[in-house]
Amino acid sequence: MNDTELLVFVPGLVCDARVWRHQIEGLSRQRPVQVASHGTLDSLGRMAERILDTAPPRFALAGHSMGGRVALEVLARAPERVTRLALLDTGFEALAGGEAGERERAGRYQLRDLGRREGMLALGRNWAEGMVHPSRLADAELMEEIHAMIARAPLAQFEAQTEALLNRPDRTGLLGQIRVPTLVLCGRDDAWSPLARHEQMA
Template sequence: MTTKNLVLLPGLMCDAAVWAPQVQALSATHHCMVMDWGLTDSLTAMAQQVLADAPATFALAGHSMGGRVALEVMRLAPERVERVALLDTGVHPLAEGEAGAKEKAGRMALLSHAQRAGMRAMGAMWARPMVHPAVVGGPVFEQVLAMLERSSPAQFAAQINALLTRPDASPVLAGITCATLVLTGRQDAWSPPEQHQAMVDAMHAVRAELVVLEDCGHMATLEQPDAVNTAFARWLAA
């Protein structure tokens, strides 16, 4: 039976606008709830917030950092999740050694820039490599910058901490048994298709659908909303 409750989890420094095309497409048939992370600073606390606020059972979709939160929800209370969608995301913890130090330094440099120059100025630099090159400077890029401008350095700091302390979600994948959608953009340099294929390969007990969107970067829900909506329609009917 198709669920009527759909919980949507935004990624790093995103708000309800990142899911607006999906809410518009699905609101006639589904009660859509988009989470707001506020100053929550760990993925586990975010997952606990979802479980506290969501209906008893629900479909769950997470984008980017939200995908990691979705996997944490699956670890804590899989019996409450009727189906799960993981978009433009990953499962690995912060790398050890030089690679992990480089990621931390890069994130802290962005935070410092946001504190000095403001969130929009930081976003103009940060968001450029996240989207397909054709998107830069256009309406979708402006939507991304507007989301960042609505946030604050304090929120950024909290969510950076959540990502730097992220758990290894790899063990969760093998335990997923519900209908699953795994989706990314072909040009998503942050969360590339091969990373999502590996996630699907690890889901031994379920037939997960892998969708790779052409001409699409990391912000799939905004860059290719019609294609995401089509994939969601299949997933929700599975």
């Protein structure tokens, strides 16, 4: 990556630039960086198209969680524009069929309904319990930062992005077509985006 090439950070569900703050601090000294904003777009494809509309002709991508899926959608549309790729704590398959898919759908709608009843802060507190490693749940500063980030997002954003995830395409076939240097990375104990999935991606 040369020092003039833009690096686009693609955040996950209702995440914002704050989640990338350490990477921005370190990497912006070497090259321009930009954080994608999905707003209330309700399709991963439309999120990808927004990135393509605002990025230069050639750029690098780093996507976290839902953002990794968006990065794959960018590649599916314009592989010649992406120079490097990082897929972090993410996935590539469509919503599972049968009982597994219904469990995921029900769990996501349960969070949505909590947000409708009690607001985004309550949603964030409930959601973060399952997203953060048990050893870090007692870190009050970390948890408050996560809760505050989620609470900054409007409920409409969570609802739209949830629909985008539930209607995500299967990109299994795309993985073998990636021809740019790619980092696939996750936490060993990540329960939402497990290590085995990332080993399959790699």
